[in-house]
Amino acid sequence: MDIEKLLKQKDYNFKELVKDFQIIENLKAVKQNYKYHGEGDVYIHTKLVCEEILKLQEWKTLSEREKCILYTSAMFHDIGKWIATKEENGDLVSPKHAVKGAKIFRDLVYREYELDSDIREAIAALIRYHGLPLYFIERENVDYDLIKAAEITNMRLLKILAKCDLLGRICDDKEELLDRVEYFESYTKELDCYYGPKKFKNDYTRFLYLAENKVYPGAEIFDDRSFEVIAMMGLPLVGKDTYIKDNLNGYKVISLDDIREELGISPTKDFGQVGALAYGRAKEFLRRKESFVWNATNLRRENRQKLIRLCTAYGAKIRFVYLEVPYKELLLRRNDRERCVPVKVINNMIKKMDMLEGEEI
Incomplete structure (x- = not known):
């Protein structure tokens, strides 16, 4: 499938595109916690997120490939809630829905749509990490988690996706979370991993940092592997x-x-x-x-x-x-x-x- 061509042909019309991805219809049956998603079921939220993307000024600055990756990730960003949502202590929760969603998306498009593998994995990575800009500051190893995420996902597109994820929902803490998303951009720029993976002195330093998080990322470790x-x-x-x-x-x-x-x-x-x-x-x-x-x-x-x-x-x-x-x-x-x-x-x-x-x- 040439998904970039499909998106342009349907002018990024969510309702028309869903006809080609019927799995998204399943989200109509998935309810959400009203405290965080007052807009209704996951399908409604997904539709609103996709509509918000088209309104942003940033949308106009993207290449056609970037638009394809971002919009498709928005359509599927909460697909994991289809299997992850459950009731716990009287509340609806969806633990690990992003990780599960990335796997559902990969399985679907590999077996049924034969999407270009590079585009597929770029979308799957955005799905997996779409919640990171909202809650990154609460992580125990903030710098490490952001630098590692930047190895496989486009942090600039991730920021836009997270912003629209918030704009497409009804919740009391929306403004606070939107501020946090903006802070995500400035923080990752300081870490030098917003516009691409962080540059290390050499491959061995990069390996040791990403594998164990026990070396300073700015160090230059001699590679003695023979x-x-x-x-x-x-x-x-x-x-x-x-x-x-x-x-x-x-x-x-x-x-x-x-x-x-x-x-x-x-x-x-x-x-x-x-x-x-x-x-x-x-x-x-x-x-x-x-x-x-x-x-x-x-x-x-x-x-x-x-x-x-x-x-x-x-x-x-x-x-x-x-x-x-x-x-x-x-x-x-x-x-x-x-x-x-x-x-x-x-x-x-x-x-x-x-x-x-x-x-x-």
């Missing part, structure tokens, strides 16, 4: 084995699929035994300070973080290589593969996947 671990990332069937053969032919490879076959364990079974053997082999390479390839899906952030910690402890540099193919092609490739992964398993992986961020990029 070897590299290349970690593949991607759904089954995207071509990880082919990439390794074509681009990393001289490297030793630890393949979780090969270990499964070696042990006779199905792809749908528990990771435990496979992972234990794979990590044992990785430690042998790491002790010898020998570069190697870690060939696995690596779709969950928690698994990637475990691998990063292991490699860092042995003084290795780690680099992730993410591969992707269109969903329809993925299913076609499935028919040609002996070790066939069920469609249900693939779809579940898509729904749960966490994209690379911060120190992983």
